[in-house]
Amino acid sequence: MNKPVEPRLLADSEPARARWQREYREGVAAERAIANVSGIPIAPLYTAADRRPGGDDALGYPGQPDYTRGIYATMHRGRTWTQRQLIGLGTPADYNERLRSILARGATAVSLIPCNSVYRGYDMDSVELELLGTCGVVVNDAEHMDRCLEGVDLAEVSCAMNDPSPFTLLAFMLVAAERRGIDWKAISGTSNQSDYLSHYVANHMFYRLALPGARRVLMDHIGWCRQHVPRWNPMSVVGQHMQQAGATPAEAMAFTLSSAVQNAEDCIARGMDPDEFLPRFTFFFDISLSFFEEVAKFRAGRRIWARLARERLGASDEKSWRFKFHAQTSGVDLTRQQPLNNIARVTAQAMAGIFGGLQSLHTDAYDEAYATPGEVGARIAVATQNILREEAHLTDVIDPLGGSYYVESLTDAMEEKILAIMKTVDDAGGMYKAVESGLVQRTIGASAMRFQERVESGEQVIVGVNKYRSDDDAEHRPPVDRPDREQMQRHRDEFVAAKARRSPSAVAKALDALTRAAESDDGNVFGAVVDGARAGLSNEEICARLRRDLGFGQPLVVV
Amino acid sequence: MSDRGADFRPRVLVTKIGLDGHDRGSRIVAAACRDAGMEVIYTPPWQSIPAVVKLALEEDVDVVGISSLATDHLIVPKLMAALRDAGLGDVRVVVGGIVPDDEERSLLASGVREVFHPGSTMDEITTRIRDYAREARRARADAENET
Numbered sequence: 001m002n003k004p005v006e007p008r009l010l011a012d013s014e015p016a017r018a019r020w021q022r023e024y025r026e027g028v029a030a031e032r033a034i035a036n037v038s039g040i041p042i043a044p045l046y047t048a049a050d051r052r053p054g055g056d057d058a059l060g061y062p063g064q065p066d067y068t069r070g071i072y073a074t075m076h077r078g079r080t081w082t083q084r085q086l087i088g089l090g091t092p093a094d095y096n097e098r099l100r101s102i103l104a105r106g107a108t109a110v111s112l113i114p115c116n117s118v119y120r121g122y123d124m125d126s127v128e129l130e131l132l133g134t135c136g137v138v139v140n141d142a143e144h145m146d147r148c149l150e151g152v153d154l155a156e157v158s159c160a161m162n163d164p165s166p167f168t169l170l171a172f173m174l175v176a177a178e179r180r181g182i183d184w185k186a187i188s189g190t191s192n193q194s195d196y197l198s199h200y201v202a203n204h205m206f207y208r209l210a211l212p213g214a215r216r217v218l219m220d221h222i223g224w225c226r227q228h229v230p231r232w233n234p235m236s237v238v239g240q241h242m243q244q245a246g247a248t249p250a251e252a253m254a255f256t257l258s259s260a261v262q263n264a265e266d267c268i269a270r271g272m273d274p275d276e277f278l279p280r281f282t283f284f285f286d287i288s289l290s291f292f293e294e295v296a297k298f299r300a301g302r303r304i305w306a307r308l309a310r311e312r313l314g315a316s317d318e319k320s321w322r323f324k325f326h327a328q329t330s331g332v333d334l335t336r337q338q339p340l341n342n343i344a345r346v347t348a349q350a351m352a353g354i355f356g357g358l359q360s361l362h363t364d365a366y367d368e369a370y371a372t373p374g375e376v377g378a379r380i381a382v383a384t385q386n387i388l389r390e391e392a393h394l395t396d397v398i399d400p401l402g403g404s405y406y407v408e409s410l411t412d413a414m415e416e417k418i419l420a421i422m423k424t425v426d427d428a429g430g431m432y433k434a435v436e437s438g439l440v441q442r443t444i445g446a447s448a449m450r451f452q453e454r455v456e457s458g459e460q461v462i463v464g465v466n467k468y469r470s471d472d473d474a475e476h477r478p479p480v481d482r483p484d485r486e487q488m489q490r491h492r493d494e495f496v497a498a499k500a501r502r503s504p505s506a507v508a509k510a511l512d513a514l515t516r517a518a519e520s521d522d523g524n525v526f527g528a529v530v531d532g533a534r535a536g537l538s539n540e541e542i543c544a545r546l547r548r549d550l551g552f553g554q555p556l557v558v559v
Numbered sequence: 560m561s562d563r564g565a566d567f568r569p570r571v572l573v574t575k576i577g578l579d580g581h582d583r584g585s586r587i588v589a590a591a592c593r594d595a596g597m598e599v600i601y602t603p604p605w606q607s608i609p610a611v612v613k614l615a616l617e618e619d620v621d622v623v624g625i626s627s628l629a630t631d632h633l634i635v636p637k638l639m640a641a642l643r644d645a646g647l648g649d650v651r652v653v654v655g656g657i658v659p660d661d662e663e664r665s666l667l668a669s670g671v672r673e674v675f676h677p678g679s680t681m682d683e684i685t686t687r688i689r690d691y692a693r694e695a696r697r698a699r700a701d702a703e704n705e706t
């Protein structure tokens with residue numbers, strides 16, 4: 001037991017409260033109403049009176065429902081978060097060099113960001129050379145993937161890939177693993193960007209198939225991975241795009257949870273058992289600079305998900321209730337002006353995510369608001385995580401902000417707000433219908449506009465942009481590192497030559513197998529994609545065929 | 560059409576070329592131009608260069624605004640050449656988004672009128688677009704007088 005505290009100069013609580021209220025009013029000449037980005041009013045002080053009934057007992061313990069304090073008993077004191085830096089640039093050889101350097105510096109997992117041409121479903125011979133490899137690595141077939149991951153033990157390191165439907169990159173990686181003699185059962189990682197709903201709403205870059213086709217291929221993907229790559233997380237439900245597009249933190253959390261419910265109910269409708277697939281659902285969020293709001297967003301989301309999984313989706317295994325998430329510091333908050341300031345911003349964002357109980361973290365490079373991150377920026381981003389973890393001792397205590405009057409009250413308020421937004425989605429017939437009708441897009445567009453107004457009115461300060469400006473910051477913007485065009489041209493020539501060497505009849509046969517899977521109700525489209533990758537089909541060939549068979553629809557644009 | 564007074568309504572095409580689909584910026588700028596009294600022609604992302612030229616011609620625009628968040632500005636010089644080839648050399652082109660300093664210089668050298676960086680206010684952007692629209696109308700009127 002702790003010893004009782006020494007007698008202190010404490011006054012009786014009621015008169016003390018009245019005195020503080022009086023002195024506070026006198027002290028702040030003109031009290032202004034403050035609300036966070038989600039619209040929750042923020043009081044100047046929180047006390048025990050703001051706690052929900054039950055006090056500390058109602059908070060529970062980490063690793064136990066409702067997981068307000070974290071999904072594992074040990075949290076970061078046991079195993080710290082996965083340090084997963086997004087990388088991707090240039091040719092497969094360029095990518096491999098950057099990957100090895102980042103693994104040597106402390107990154108513990110692989111991520112792969114492909115070129116925008118890959119996202120859009122084009123091979124490099126269909127795209128202007130200027131645009132190849134500037135935002136991600138140019139991977140068009142299994143051979144390229146094998147070169148990207150040269151020297152990386154695929155049975156050991158977890159790989160996350162930005163890989164929208166129909167998941168060609170995972171198919172390429174599985175073929176590469178097979179050629180190396182690696183058992184697929186040993187492979188772990190995540191299909192990032194598998195959430196077609198968030199792409200349709202907010203990240204058109206990843207959009208390839210019309211809504212019904214995307215919905216079907218996702219179900220095939222989840223079912224197939226369960227059977228053949230059981231350690232793979234086939235579903236990453238994404239709030240990050242929506243928040244970057246302007247959703248408030250509460251809206252982003254609400255729409256993400258509604259998407260998760262939609263996808264889970266679709267799986268159940270296909271006859272899958274929630275306890276079979278929910279343990280492999282993961283989430284991906286943005287962390288903005290609204291520090292306490294972000295901490296509360298994650299704590300509230302975690303306990304809402306536990307209830308949804310158990311009560312609404314009928315899962316009985318605790319593993320299904322755990323809200324596992326990766327988070328990325330918000331790029332929208334970073335500034336081109338005085339770019340070194342972004343290191344401070346990323347540090348504060350990362351701390352909010354860590355206190356929010358994340359499982360995996362990407363910290364942005366300071367030069368991200370200026371260009372695709374360079375080597376120095378990427379190194380500082382990794383170091384920021386190392387410093388927070390090992391110098392600042394942020395991992396010593398589990399849920400260190402738990403029990404704070406403010407944080408607990410805000411967690412309750414965010415929970416209420418998130419549930420109210422989810423209700424509007426349910427009233428619209430669920431997330432699929434709410435996206436199809438544009439409800440979600442309009443909500444996010446309006447919030448983006450409101451945020452812009454807050455910045456332009458000066459209500460939201462951005463240092464170096466609308467306050468504390470200076471004109472002498474250009475020297476801190478590093479030179480931009482674009483891929484070497486001659487090397488890219490060689491990469492393209494080799495690819496074109498390799499495609500020409502394939503047997504035309506084998507290619508036609510593999511494409512027909514894709515069509516057969518797409519046209520039959522019980523065929524598995526993702527299984528056919530893996531077979532196609534093995535037969536040497538390229539990203540564009542697979543995407544184009546499935547667009548033809550399953551339909552291509554441009555996302556709804558709402559201004 | 561007059562380029563002076565309250566009845567002057569610039570015609571602006573707000574679009575994205577290339578591969579990227581991040582459209583938060585282009586949507587906000589399009590709405591700001593509309594609210595500032597301009598005729599706005601807005602397209603979804605991923606337009607091809609010929610599609611933009613065709614639209615600029617058919618819609619008789621004064622200014623083309625290209626939003627580039629993920630290096631798509633690297634093909635803007637090709638757009639400039641295509642506009643000139645189509646006889647639209649008097650249309651003013653502005654770019655907004657993530658554009659590094661040295662690439663901004665090459666865009667300006669290719670004829671782009673201005674590059675707006677993150678942190679620009681809607682007021683700054685719409686005021687400048689209005690100025691460029693006036694320039695475009697005058698250039699067109701001069702060209703017509705010469706012929």
